[in-house]
Amino acid sequence: xxxxxxxxxxxxxxxxxxxxxRLKIKDGTFSEVLDDWKWIFSYSKRYKGAIxxxxxxxxxxxxxxxxxxxxxxxxxxxxxGYQTDKLALLILIMVGSAVFSLAFSSIINRISxxxxxxxxxxxxxxxxxxxxxxxxxxxxxxxxxxxLNRFNNDVNTVASNAISWLPTIIIALFNFIATFVVIWHYxxxxxxxxxxxxxxxxxxxxxxxxxxxxxARKVREISSQMTGFEVETFYNFDxxxxxxxxxxxxxxxxxxxxxxxxxxxxxxxxxxxxxVFLSVLAMLIQYAAFGYCLALLWSHQITxxxxxxxxxxxxxxxxxxxxxxxxxxxxLTSSVSAHRIRELVELPRExxxxxxxxxxxxxxxxxxIRMRDxxxxxxxxxxxxxxxWFHAExxxxxxxxxxxxxxxxxxxxxxLGLVHPDSGSAYLxxxxxxxxxxxxxxxxxxxxxxxxxxxxxxxVAENMRMVKEDATDEEIIDALKSACAWEFxxxxxxxxxxxxxxxxxxLSEGQAQRVAIARALLRxxxxxxxxxxxxxxxxxxxxLVLRNIISKHPNRTIIVTxxxxxxxxxxxxxxxxxxxxxxxxxxxxxxxxxxxx
Numbered sequence: 001x002x003x004x005x006x007x008x009x010x011x012x013x014x015x016x017x018x019x020x021x022r023l024k025i026k027d028g029t030f031s032e033v034l035d036d037w038k039w040i041f042s043y044s045k046r047y048k049g050a051i052x053x054x055x056x057x058x059x060x061x062x063x064x065x066x067x068x069x070x071x072x073x074x075x076x077x078x079x080x081g082y083q084t085d086k087l088a089l090l091i092l093i094m095v096g097s098a099v100f101s102l103a104f105s106s107i108i109n110r111i112s113x114x115x116x117x118x119x120x121x122x123x124x125x126x127x128x129x130x131x132x133x134x135x136x137x138x139x140x141x142x143x144x145x146x147x148l149n150r151f152n153n154d155v156n157t158v159a160s161n162a163i164s165w166l167p168t169i170i171i172a173l174f175n176f177i178a179t180f181v182v183i184w185h186y187x188x189x190x191x192x193x194x195x196x197x198x199x200x201x202x203x204x205x206x207x208x209x210x211x212x213x214x215x216a217r218k219v220r221e222i223s224s225q226m227t228g229f230e231v232e233t234f235y236n237f238d239x240x241x242x243x244x245x246x247x248x249x250x251x252x253x254x255x256x257x258x259x260x261x262x263x264x265x266x267x268x269x270x271x272x273x274x275x276v277f278l279s280v281l282a283m284l285i286q287y288a289a290f291g292y293c294l295a296l297l298w299s300h301q302i303t304x305x306x307x308x309x310x311x312x313x314x315x316x317x318x319x320x321x322x323x324x325x326x327x328x329x330x331x332l333t334s335s336v337s338a339h340r341i342r343e344l345v346e347l348p349r350e351x352x353x354x355x356x357x358x359x360x361x362x363x364x365x366x367x368x369i370r371m372r373d374x375x376x377x378x379x380x381x382x383x384x385x386x387x388x389w390f391h392a393e394x395x396x397x398x399x400x401x402x403x404x405x406x407x408x409x410x411x412x413x414x415x416l417g418l419v420h421p422d423s424g425s426a427y428l429x430x431x432x433x434x435x436x437x438x439x440x441x442x443x444x445x446x447x448x449x450x451x452x453x454x455x456x457x458x459x460v461a462e463n464m465r466m467v468k469e470d471a472t473d474e475e476i477i478d479a480l481k482s483a484c485a486w487e488f489x490x491x492x493x494x495x496x497x498x499x500x501x502x503x504x505x506x507l508s509e510g511q512a513q514r515v516a517i518a519r520a521l522l523r524x525x526x527x528x529x530x531x532x533x534x535x536x537x538x539x540x541x542x543x544l545v546l547r548n549i550i551s552k553h554p555n556r557t558i559i560v561t562x563x564x565x566x567x568x569x570x571x572x573x574x575x576x577x578x579x580x581x582x583x584x585x586x587x588x589x590x591x592x593x594x595x596x597x
Contacts, residue, residue, distance in 0.1 A: 013271035036330075036338040043119050044162045051163060054111050058171035061104035066178055068097030069312055077305035112164055120159035127151060127344060131441070135348040136418040137378065142344075148191050154337035161334040179316045182309075187302070192309050193289050216265050226256040289314050351420060356441035358434070363445060363526045366394025366430035366555035369415060371582075373424035376410065384410050385421075388582035390575055394431075394526070394555040397546065397570055399562055402577035408561040409451070411577065415559065416443055428527075447520035449533035455504030460489055461496040463515060467523040474521060482548040484541050485511065493502060501558045510537055517545060524553070530560040539566045546570055 044051065131139060131147065139147075181190040233240065233249055240246055264372040293310050296302040302310075359367070371390040377383045384407045392398040402410045413419045414426050417438035424437045428445065436442060447467070455463055465478045476496055480486040488511055492498040504512035517533055528549065532541045543566060549558065558566055568574055574585045 002443055004294070032339065033331075033335045036335040036342065038160045039342055040158055040334060040338050043122055043158075044166075046122070047115055047118065047163065048268055050111060050115055051167060054108060054115070055167040055170055057104050057108050057111070058167055059174055061100075061108065062171060062175045062178060064097045064100040064104065064411070065316075066182060067093065068095075069309060070182070071097060073110075073303075073305035073309040075305070076308055077303045080304045093547050115163040116159050119162050120155060123155050123159060123341070124151065125522075126320050127155065127341060130347070133350050134344070136413070139344075147344075150340050154340045157337040158334055158341065161331075165331065165334065169580045175316075178315055183313050186306055186309065187296070190289065190292060190314075193285065193292060193314075199261060218267070222256070222263055226260060229256055231251070286314075296332075302385075346442070350440040351417065351437075352441050353436055353439045354441070356436050356439060356444075359428065359430055359436060359442065359445060362430040362432065362434070364555065366526045366557055367431075367445060368393045368429045369426075369527065369557060369559070370412045370429055370435075371421075371424065371426045374414065374421045374582075375423045376414065376419065376421050378410075378419075385414070385582065386580040388580075389584075390582050392557050392559055392573070394557050395550070396572040397550070397558045397560060397567075399560050399568055399571040399574045400577055400582075401562060401574060406577045407580065407582075408577050409531060411582070412529055412559070412561065413449075414438065415527075415529060416446060416448065445525055446527045446529060447523040447525040448529045449513075449516050449520045449531065449536075451532045453504045453509065453512045454516050455500055455506075455507065457500065457502045459494075459497050461516060463500070464496070464519050464522055467519055472520055476518075479518040479522040480515070482521050482545070482552055483514045484537075484545050484548070485514035486519045489515075494513065510541075513537060514541075514545070521549065526555065527557045528559070530558065530562075532561055533565070534560070534562070534564065534567065539564075542566055543570070 006250070071091075075091055128151070131151070133326055142150075156288070180191055229252065233253075240249055289311065293302065293307040297304070297307050369392045371388065374385050374388045374390075375383065376385040390411070400411055410419070414421065415438060417440055420438070421424070425523045427435045428438065428442055429435045456466075460480075461473070461476055464479065465471050468475070473496060477486060480489055480496070489495055489498065504515070507515065513533060513535070514537070517530070520528060520530075534545065537545065542564065546558075549556065560571070562568070576583050576585055
C-alpha cells in the first residue's frame with residue numbers, strides 16, 4: 001500500500017511539474033531553469049567519466065533483467081511442455097542474467113552514492129567559502145535558519161540529482177521503451193492494457209495536484225510555526241522558568257499539537273480517498289491484464305511462460321513509467337534548490353586589499369585607527385553614523401560611550417571592515433605613515449571580544465586555540481593569567497582541558513567573559529576591540545585585566561565600548577555616540593560623563 005501511495009504521489013508530481021514547465025516556457029522564465037542546470041552541470045562535468053560508466057552499467061543491467069525475464073518464459077514453457085533438452089541452458093541464462101543484473105544494480109548504487117557524496121562535499125565546501133567571504137550586509141539579509149536550510153537541504157537535493165539526473169533519463173526511457181517493445185512483440189493489446197492507467201491519471205492530475213498542494217501547504221505552514229515556537233521556547237528557557245510561566249507554554253504547545261493533528265488528519269483522509277481510488281484503478285487494470293491473459297491461455301494463443309512474462313513485464317512497465325515521471329519533478333526541484341544556492345554564490349564579496357598584508361611586518365610598533373567624515377546607514381535614508389571623526393593611537397585605551405542602539409557596535413564593525421562608510425574614510429595607519437582602508441585583510445591585525453557569551457562547547461583549550469591553532473599550553477595559561485581567568489581554571493581537575501558546555505555552560509557570566517578576553521589576548525594582535533567585554537567583571541578585576549593588557553603589549557591600541565565609569569578614568573580619549581554623531585569629549589566632559597553613569 002505504501003508503494004502504491006508513493007507511486008501515486010510521483011505521478012501527481014509529474015503532471016504538476018509539466019504544468020509548471022508549460023507556465024515557465026510561456027512566461028519566458030524557463031531560461032532561468034536552464035541557467036540553474038548549467039550551474040549544476042559545472043559540478044557534474046568534473047565526474048563525466050564516472051557518469052558515463054554509471055549510465056552504461058544501468059543500461060546493461062536493464063538488458064540483463066529483460067533477458068532473464070524472457071529466459072524465464074521459455075523455461076516455464078519447456079517445463080509445462082515437458083521438453084527438457086535446453087532447460088539447463090535456459091536456467092543458466094535466467095540465473096546468470098538475474099545475478100548480473102543484481103550485481104550491476106549494486107555497483108550502480110555504490111557509484112551513485114560515492115559521486116553524490118563527492119559532489120555534495122564539493123558544493124558545500126565552495127558554498128561555505130562563499131558564505132564566509134560574503135559581504136556582511138548582504139549575508140545578513142538571510143536568517144540563520146534559511147542559510148542552514150540552503151547549505152544542507154538544498155545542496156543535498158542538488159548533489160543527489162547532479163550525478164543521477166542524466167543517467168536516470170537515459171536508463172528510465174530505455175527501460176520503459178524496451179519493456180513496452182517486449183510486451184508489444186508478443187501481444188499488442190497486452191501492451192496497451194499495461195499502459196491504460198496513464199490517461200486516467202492525466203485527467204485527474206489537475207484536481208489531485210491542487211488539493212494536495214493546498215493540504216501540503218497548510219501542513220508545512222503549521223509545522224514551521226510550531227518549530228519556531230519550539231526554538232524560541234528552548235532558547236528562552238531561563239526566562240520562561242524565571243517568570244514561572246512554564247505551564248502557559250505547555251498549554252501553547254498542546255494548542256499547536258491540536259492544530260497539527262487536525263490538519264494532518266484532514267490531509268490523511270484526502271490521501272486515503274485518493275489512494276483508494278488509484279489503487280482500485282490499478283487493481284482493475286491488473287485484473288484486466290490477468291483476465292486477458294487467461295482468455296488467451298484458454299484459447300491456446302499463448303503459453304504459460306508468455307502469460308508469466310506479460311504479468312511480470314506489466315509490473316516492470318508500471319515501474320518504468322514511475323521512473324520516467326520522477327524525472328521532471330526532480331528536474332524542477334533541483335533547479336529550485338540550485339537557484340537558492342546560486343543566490344548565495346552570487347552575493348557580493350567582501351572587500352580585499354592586497355596591500356594590507358604589507359602591514360603585518362609593522363605590527364610590533366602598533367597601528368593608529370583613523371576615521372574621517374564618515375557617513376553610514378544600513379538602510380537608505382536611516383543614518384547610523386553622520387559626518388563623524390575618530391582616532392586611536394598605539395598604547396592608548398579609547399572609549400566609545402553612549403545609549404544602547406546609537407551606533408557603538410556599528411563603529412566596531414566599521415573598524416573590522418565588516419561594513420564600509422557610505423562616504424568618508426576609515427583606515428589603519430602604520431608607524432611609517434603607510435595607510436590602508438579597513439577591509440577583510442586588515443582584520444588579521446585585530447583581536448575582538450564581542451558582547452554576550454561567545455564560548456563554544458568543548459574544552460577551554462579548544463576554545464582558546466580557535467584563534468591560534470598551534471598555541472602551546474604555556475601560551476594559553478599565560479593568556480588566561482592576563483585575563484584573570486587562570487585563578488578559576490586552575491581549580492578545575494583538568495585545568496585547560498576542562499569541558500565547558502554550549503554557550504559556556506558550566507562557567508559564570510564573568511568567567512566566560514574572562515575566557516573570551518584571554519582568547520583575544522592569545523591572538524596577540526596589535527589592536528584589541530572590547531565591545532562591552534568587561535561588563536560582567538567586578539571593578540577590581542576589570543582594572544587589573546586592562547592593566548595586564550597594556551603591560552604585556554605597550555604598543556597595543558585598545559578600543560572599548562562601555563557603560564562603566566571605571567573604564568573611562570583609564571582612557572586617553574572618550575568618544576560619545578549619540579544621535580548618529582561621534583563626538584570627542586574633553587577631560588571635563590569625560591569626568592562629568594563618568595559621574596552620570
